[in-house]
Amino acid sequence: MANSRSGDSMLERFVRILSSFDATKSSMTVASLSRRADVPLATAYRLVDEMARHELLSKEPNGQVRLGLRLWELANRSSPAVDMAQAAMPFMEDIQSVVRQHTQLAILKDDDVLVIERLSSRTSVVNQAKIAGRMPVHRTALGMVQLAYSPNHVQESYLTRHPEAVASVDAVSFDFRRHLVEIRKRGYAAFDGRVDTDTTGLAVPVLGRSGHAIAAIGVVLPLGFENLQSLVPVLMAGARGIARAVGEIPSGTEAPPSQFPLNEIGKADRL
CATH class of the missing domain: 3.30.450.40 (GAF domain)
Known part of the structure; x- marks a missing residue:
């Protein structure tokens, strides 16, 4: 179900955020992630915080964000x-x-x-x-x-x-x-x-x-x-x-x- 003014669902935004990481870009700032995932910056900050709490993303001390260890765990199960x-x-x-x-x-x-x-x-x-x-x-x-x-x-x-x-x-x-x-x-x-x-x-x-x-x-x-x-x-x-x-x-x-x-x-x- 769509729950944003753009018509995309929250799940679609989650997927775009996760898919933004690839072999050439394993970590990035929230601002860069917002642009690559085509998610509004304020929404990106909120989703990153939420995904980090569930260890789907990892927030580094320098402000960079990368994929979390829990994704690897889930994929390997x-x-x-x-x-x-x-x-x-x-x-x-x-x-x-x-x-x-x-x-x-x-x-x-x-x-x-x-x-x-x-x-x-x-x-x-x-x-x-x-x-x-x-x-x-x-x-x-x-x-x-x-x-x-x-x-x-x-x-x-x-x-x-x-x-x-x-x-x-x-x-x-x-x-x-x-x-x-x-x-x-x-x-x-x-x-x-x-x-x-x-x-x-x-x-x-x-x-x-x-x-x-x-x-x-x-x-x-x-x-x-x-x-x-x-x-x-x-x-x-x-x-x-x-x-x-x-x-x-x-x-x-x-x-x-x-x-x-x-x-x-x-x-x-x-x-």
Whole structure:
């Protein structure tokens, strides 16, 4: 129910305040928060005080406001993303023991790639992805492989909303739809230098019972990484294990012969 002269509800204002915090702005003054959330300043002060009492926001001594610890608690008690990340962790650890760079798990959310888990090593290459951080779908292997394994209407809707996707990939010529078909035919997506110029992203889909992607698992490696193709079956084995762990594949279903059994994953070290 609307309870303001602008017609928006108090809940909508709460959501806009919480959504104002992102990877580039983890804290701000109440005045900045008021502008970003499009909430009157007096109302923003009142809502911030109320949300801080419930520990949804935290007020720092210097006047800055940031998300409160209680949000993290609530999200971790019951969340599909947390459940997925927990189920994926053993398989991600196996993959990470092979690549020793970055191993990432992501889902599609609101036309973005949302990273829900990540493992890295101290010597890993530069990587802009962060847990709970978002990236453009069409600039990442994690995003493109999920889009390729999405229903046609999802792909078309994405292109309608993001016409820049075609031009951003190749300034000269790029058949975006054809590229999605090729990714699906190969079973993986690989991009060089789309987000960080000196890296390669490689990702495969985690498929649900419908055959569509419910997530993607991928790695970020140094540009020019040798034997990149040898990592594809490693990722595919991990993806299938994750699907089985979250109940998308019956436990008795065997993996296709082209995939590595998970107990063989360490043998990729010598590839």
